[in-house]
Structure formats: structure tokens, C-alpha cells
Amino acid sequence: MFMNQLANMMSFFSLAASFMSIVFSLEGHFTFACWAVIGSVVCDGLDGQIARFTKSTSEFGKQLDSLVDVVAFGVAPAILGYKFVYEDFAAPATIVGSFLGRIFEYKGFHPLAMFALFMYLFCSGFRLAKYNVTPKEALTNYFLGLPTTAAGGVLASFILMYRKHARVPNPELFLCLELLLAFFLISRIRYLNLDTIIRLVGKKTFAVVLIIVIILTLFDPELTVFILTAGYLLVCPLIVRVFLNGRTVPR
Numbered sequence: 001m002f003m004n005q006l007a008n009m010m011s012f013f014s015l016a017a018s019f020m021s022i023v024f025s026l027e028g029h030f031t032f033a034c035w036a037v038i039g040s041v042v043c044d045g046l047d048g049q050i051a052r053f054t055k056s057t058s059e060f061g062k063q064l065d066s067l068v069d070v071v072a073f074g075v076a077p078a079i080l081g082y083k084f085v086y087e088d089f090a091a092p093a094t095i096v097g098s099f100l101g102r103i104f105e106y107k108g109f110h111p112l113a114m115f116a117l118f119m120y121l122f123c124s125g126f127r128l129a130k131y132n133v134t135p136k137e138a139l140t141n142y143f144l145g146l147p148t149t150a151a152g153g154v155l156a157s158f159i160l161m162y163r164k165h166a167r168v169p170n171p172e173l174f175l176c177l178e179l180l181l182a183f184f185l186i187s188r189i190r191y192l193n194l195d196t197i198i199r200l201v202g203k204k205t206f207a208v209v210l211i212i213v214i215i216l217t218l219f220d221p222e223l224t225v226f227i228l229t230a231g232y233l234l235v236c237p238l239i240v241r242v243f244l245n246g247r248t249v250p251r
Helices: 002-026 030-053 059-088 099-104 109-132 148-165 173-184 196-201 204-218 219-244
Strands: 142-144 190-192
Touching: 002 030, 002 219, 030 059, 030 148, 030 196, 059 109, 059 148, 059 173, 109 148, 109 173, 148 173, 148 219, 190 196, 190 219, 196 204, 204 219
Parallel strands: none
Antiparallel strands: 142 190
């Protein structure tokens, strides 16, 4: 009984992490908020694997996972992004007094940031709804459009990298990233799912790579997470198109 509910428990852990991210964002603790989103990414990756391993997949679990994903990778990253723009990009030196400065901020209100982040939130919800009505046969090897889990990871890791390494604020780059993620979410670009990645590289190779990633994370967690998420965003479609060309990956 416990094993059957373990996958659902991981979904609730993801929901708890996303709630913590929202609270941290509102309090201005952006690094903690980002890591909470990353925690949701990990929990979301585990719940599906656990459900398949324990043969406990259910319609309830599917709907719960989608509802949690809306909060974890839609609402939480959108709030994090807006507060990040509001706190770290408020009246940045690069655009003070310029035309862009008046667009990015008006009496403490950031209309462009709100527009970009709402588009991200809207496309996240659209992406999850499309996933729920897509026949399972079409999702054997690929996702159609960037998964919301990956989009939330890209956003969180970008903010982590910015806070650790950036010298000059660049709100234009951040908001362009938001709109780019929104486009990828609702696109028909194919992304490999985790099961297909494991079958492609083999379980032993995947385990070795996972250990290496864990070790690298101990030395530079921000850079490691950013490379993983950005690599999935940019490289995965090329692998599908160039090397697989739509072919089914043997089980």
C-alpha cells in the first residue's frame, strides 16, 4: 500500500517545494527560491519513475501530477521571475533614464516583466493541458514541446547563475529568455523523455553519468544545474532530429 502511494507522495513533496519557493520569492530570498524549484524538478522526475517501477500508475496520479506541475513550474517560477526583476533589476544602471527604462518600470510596476512572465505561465498551463489529452502512443519516446519541468529548471538555474556570476544586470536578456521558454513550451519540437534517454545510453552509462553529475554539483552546483537544463533545452532537439529522425527507440 505504501509503495503504491509513494509516487503521489513525491508529487506532494514537489508541491511543498514549490510553495516554499513562492514564500522565499516573496521574502526576497531568491537563491533559496531557485533551489526549491530545482527540488520540485527532482521530485517530478522521481514520481514518474517510481510509479512505473511500482506499477502504480493511475488516472488520479496523472491529474495530481499535472495540477502540481502548474504550481511548481508555472506559478512558482513566474512569481520568482517577477520578484527577481523587481528586486535585482529595479532601475538598473544600464537603462536608467532611457526609453527602455520607462518601459521596464513605471512607478514600481514592471509591465514588460509581467507580460513576459504571464506568457510563460499561460504557455505552461497550455503545455500541461495538451499533454493530458495527447494519446499515450504519441508520447512513447518524445515530448511534443519543452516539458514544464525543464522550463522551470532553466529559469531557476539562470537566476542562480546570474546571482553568482553576473556583474551588470540585464533585464532584456532575462525577459527574452522567458519569452523563448514560452515559445518552446507550446512548440511541436520533440524532446526526449527520461526513459528514452536511459534506453539510449544504457542503464550503466546513465548511472555513471549521474554519479559524475552529483560530484560536479558538490563543486559548482549552480553551473552544473545550468549546463544540464540549458543542454536539455538546446541539444535534445538536435539529437532527436539528427540522430534519431523520429525513429522509435527499442525498449
